[in-house]
Amino acid sequence: MPKRQCEEALTKLFEYIDGELSDEELLRIGAHLKECPPCEAEHRINEKIRLLVSKANGESAPHQLRERVLSTIQMARTEAT
Numbered sequence: 001m002p003k004r005q006c007e008e009a010l011t012k013l014f015e016y017i018d019g020e021l022s023d024e025e026l027l028r029i030g031a032h033l034k035e036c037p038p039c040e041a042e043h044r045i046n047e048k049i050r051l052l053v054s055k056a057n058g059e060s061a062p063h064q065l066r067e068r069v070l071s072t073i074q075m076a077r078t079e080a081t
Contacts, residue, residue, distance in 0.1 A: 005032050009039045011074055013046050
């Protein structure tokens with residue numbers, strides 16, 4: 001699997017889970033997840049995290065917090081490669 005496709009899928013994973021991507025992006029990321037076991041595993045983990053967080057208090061995180069968390073995750077992924 002090309003590294004670029006994995007990077008895109010992982011970068012947009014939360015938006016994918018939340019259905020915030022365009023139809024084209026949803027299809028592209030979904031197709032990638034079906035073909036890439038490591039990215040699909042990350043997808044399942046993030047879905048579980050989202051479910052646990054939503055059960056915790058029912059409130060949405062502020063947009064700025066969400067952006068900081070996504071940025072931190074992306075930086076950690078970049079450092080790991």
